[in-house]
Structures are given as structure tokens and as C-alpha cells.
Amino acid sequence: MAHPTTVDHLLPGDHVCWTFDDHERHLAALVRFLRGGLARGEQVLYFTDTFLPDAFLAAAQAYGVEVREPQRTGQLQVTTAEESYLAGGAFEAERALDGWRAAIARARGQGYSALRVAADMGWTVRATPGIKRLAWYEAQANRIFAGGYAMALCCYDRRLFTSAELDHISAAHPATARAGAGAHEEWAPMLRLRRGSEGLKLAGAADRSNSEALAGVLHDLVADARLLSDGALPLVVDLAELTFADAAIARLLVGAVAATPGRLLLRGARPALAEQLAVIDPGQARAACSSGSPA
Structure with a gap:
């Protein structure tokens, strides 16, 4: 399973598929995450399906985490899947996504x-x-987390x-912590997606293992680019920190630009990526190599 210390490297905006096969180490990771x-x-927030809420809270207290006051103030909330994802008796992907937006708005409003x-x-x-839409839901959730305020550890x-x-x-998550992750060397999320008013910033590596996550965010970006008024500055996909x-x-990136002529641009591509872009669209490769304001 992924080492419990992997959760220490998560930042707001991260959305990680975290795998485990041992409840004791899973508990240790959750407590580190909570602390x-x-x-x-x-x-x-912890939506549990592994531990009873009271049992988890007692275990966290035994690990040395004071949970009573955060519970009282609402800073810490532990509920079951039946009370969250399945509150309506079925898994409704759109309702779950709306739930994330509402939770973020509440947390912001309360000053967290x-x-x-x-x-x-x-x-x-x-x-x-509704469970057949799980992968679609996980991919779409990246549109929300890419805002950089909320992080999610999907266990x-x-x-x-x-x-x-x-x-x-896992392809619907920008990063996955699989068995052995963090056991022998420091682990960090493979890809980070950050969405700002100027566009999207990519950092890390992108391949088939997280392609659906990136596709979901790009789809949202394309939709916004199409709504830009004539003469408005185009949105930018900042590739300067995309190492692979x-x-x-590369085809996904070029396709997003082609779908929004003049309204979405690639900037800061490293040489290896620029070469791939050149094979697909030479003109786009030249533009992508130029510098631009990060998203």
C-alpha cells in the first residue's frame, strides 16, 4: 500500500487516488492527514466507509490528535458514505459535484x-x-479542485x-499513490492542475495514467474560452512546469487549442514537448515555446 507519509505532501488543489490494503496503515495515514x-x-471532512465514525475519532484521539474541540466548532466533520455520497439512496454524480462546490463556499465563508x-x-x-458514472465523476471533480482551495484524498x-x-x-485523478509509493523515496503528486483567471497551469507529468483528469479540466477551459468576448485576452495553458x-x-492539448481559435493558447513548452507538438501542428509548437503569463 502507499506509505502513510505520502499524505504529508498534498496541497490545496490536489486530487489523489490513494490505494491501501491494510487498515492499520490506512488509519495512520488518515490521522496524519487530519492532523x-x-x-x-x-x-x-472525512467520509468513512472503513471505520465507524466514533471508532475513528477515538483512534485519532489515541494517536494524540485533539478532535473534540474541532468537532464542536465544525472544523472536523466525520460522516459515512450513506450520509454523504449516498444520501439520496443512489449515487448522483451531479449532486455530488454540487456538494463539493457548496462545501467549498461554506469553508471559505467560515474563514478556513x-x-x-x-x-x-x-x-x-x-x-x-448510478455507480457506473464514478470515473466520470472523479474526472469532473478536477474542475473544482483545480481552483486550488480544496484537496481530496480518495482512498x-x-x-x-x-x-x-x-x-x-486512477486515470481520472491527476495523481495516484499506489502500493509502495513513498516507501523507498519521497513521493509527490505526479501532476498538479491549477486553474486561475488567466487559464490553467500544469506542473509535473501527464500521460495515460492521468489523462482523463486533464481532459476534464481542459474541457471546462475550452468552454470558458468559447465564452470570451471579442477582443478579450485569450486564456493560457502554462506548460513551463510540465516536465513530461x-x-x-500532446494531441489533447493541440485539440483544445484547435477547438477555440485565438481564444486559448499554449505557452512555455519544454523542448521535448515542443517536438511532439511540432509533429501534430508546427504552428502551434512555435507558439507554445514562447513565454507567457502563468495561469
């Missing part, structure tokens, strides 16, 4: 520095109406899913 958020003045969420996803293996028990299922789910992108990602 870090409380110390930073963030609101912490960020919103930090951990979610056990074991409930997704049950025969639940998937490897024993409940096939490798193919986990691959499908495979050919499929």
Missing part, C-alpha cells in the same frame, strides 16, 4: 484556509444505482478492485 489539516487551520477531504471509496463496489482498498478497475479510476507529456497528451 495536518487541523494544524493549518483547514476544515477537515482550505478544505481538506478524505473519502473511503469502498462503497463503490456495492450494487448502487481505494486494493483488495476490493481489479487492476483494470483501479487503472480506470506523452503523445496522447
Whole structure:
């Protein structure tokens, strides 16, 4: 399983598929995640499917985390999947996405520095109406997290899913912490997506393992670019910190620009990516190599 210390490297804006196969180490990771958020003045939500809420809170207290006062103030909230994702008796992807937007608005309004969420996803293996849209939901959630205020740790028990299922789910996350992550060397999210008023900033690496996550955010960016008024500055995809992108990602980027002529630009591509872009669209490659304001 992923090492518990991997959760220490998450920042607001991150959305990570975190896999485990041991409940004791899963608990240790959750407590670290909780402790870090409380110390930073963030609101912490945990949607549990592995532990009973009272049992988890007692364990966190035993680990040395004072949970009673944060619970009283609302800074810490622990609920079950039935009370959150399945509150309507089924999984409704759009309702869940609206729930994230509302939770972010509440946390901002209450003055928290960020919103930090951990979610056990074991409930997704049950025969639940709407569950076939899980991967779509995870990909669309990146549009919300890319705003840079909320972070999410989606906890998937490897024993409940096939490798193919986990691959499908992980592609909807910008980063995945799989078995062994952080055990021998420091781990960091593979890709970070940050959306600002000027566009989108990419940092890290992008390939088929997180392609659906990037596609979801680019789709949102394209929609916004199409709404720009004539004469408005184009939106920018800042590639300066994108250290690697495979050919499929290069095509995805060029396709987004082609869908919004003059309204969406690529900037700051490194030489290796610029070469790939040149194969697809030489003109776009020249533009992407130029410097531009980061998103």
C-alpha cells in the first residue's frame, strides 16, 4: 500500500487516488492527514466507509490528535458514505459535484484556509444505482479542485478492485499513490492542475495514467474560452512546469487549442514537448515555446 507519509505532501488543489490494503496503515495515514489539516487551520471532512465514525475519532484521539474541540466548532466533520455520497439512496454524480462546490463556499465563508477531504471509496463496489458514472465523476471533480482551495484524498482498498478497475479510476485523478509509493523515496503528486483567471497551469507529468483528469479540466477551459468576448485576452495553458507529456497528451492539448481559435493558447513548452507538438501542428509548437503569463 502507499506509505502513510505520502499524505504529508498534498496541497490545496490536489486530487489523489490513494490505494491501501491494510487498515492499520490506512488509519495512520488518515490521522496524519487530519492532523495536518487541523494544524493549518483547514476544515477537515472525512467520509468513512472503513471505520465507524466514533471508532475513528477515538483512534485519532489515541494517536494524540485533539478532535473534540474541532468537532464542536465544525472544523472536523466525520460522516459515512450513506450520509454523504449516498444520501439520496443512489449515487448522483451531479449532486455530488454540487456538494463539493457548496462545501467549498461554506469553508471559505467560515474563514478556513482550505478544505481538506478524505473519502473511503469502498462503497463503490456495492450494487448502487448510478455507480457506473464514478470515473466520470472523479474526472469532473478536477474542475473544482483545480481552483486550488480544496484537496481530496480518495482512498481505494486494493483488495476490493481489479487492476483494470483501479487503472480506470486512477486515470481520472491527476495523481495516484499506489502500493509502495513513498516507501523507498519521497513521493509527490505526479501532476498538479491549477486553474486561475488567466487559464490553467500544469506542473509535473501527464500521460495515460492521468489523462482523463486533464481532459476534464481542459474541457471546462475550452468552454470558458468559447465564452470570451471579442477582443478579450485569450486564456493560457502554462506548460513551463510540465516536465513530461506523452503523445496522447500532446494531441489533447493541440485539440483544445484547435477547438477555440485565438481564444486559448499554449505557452512555455519544454523542448521535448515542443517536438511532439511540432509533429501534430508546427504552428502551434512555435507558439507554445514562447513565454507567457502563468495561469
